[in-house]
Amino acid sequence: xxxxxxxxxxxxxxxxxxxxxxxxxxxxxxxxxxxxxxxxxxxxxxxxxxxxxxxxxxxxxxxxxxxxxxxxxxxxxxxxxxxxxxxxxxxxxxxxxxxxxxxxxxx
Numbered sequence: 001x002x003x004x005x006x007x008x009x010x011x012x013x014x015x016x017x018x019x020x021x022x023x024x025x026x027x028x029x030x031x032x033x034x035x036x037x038x039x040x041x042x043x044x045x046x047x048x049x050x051x052x053x054x055x056x057x058x059x060x061x062x063x064x065x066x067x068x069x070x071x072x073x074x075x076x077x078x079x080x081x082x083x084x085x086x087x088x089x090x091x092x093x094x095x096x097x098x099x100x101x102x103x104x105x106x107x
Contacts, residue, residue: 047106050087051080063100068093081107 048057050072058069075081075092084107088098 047104050105050107051076061101061104063097064093068097083107 048061050058055066055069055073058064058072059066071092075090081087081090084102084105087105087107093101
């Protein structure tokens with residue numbers, strides 16, 4: 001009798017656990033993954049030429065504030081940016097900003 005009770009208990013727990021996993025799994029592996037607003041902004045921004053963009057256009061880049069836009073304009077007035085390595089080497093804006101805008105700018 002004790003063995004039968006244990007077997008029934010294990011079967012019930014297994015059924016409940018399987019039902020819980022079945023409810024969680026589709027939402028995690030669903031192909032209709034929701035895009036965060038931040039990711040949507042990154043997709044909608046066109047590439048901006050760092051050497052010719054206005055301060056307003058630079059401010060449209062994610063995580064780039066007025067101070068960063070001014071720093072870029074001042075640095076490019078001394079000499080134009082040649083490529084990404086030149087921009088990164090000059091350290092015009094902080095690292096975390098460079099990482100975000102890397103794929104959104106041209107030279």
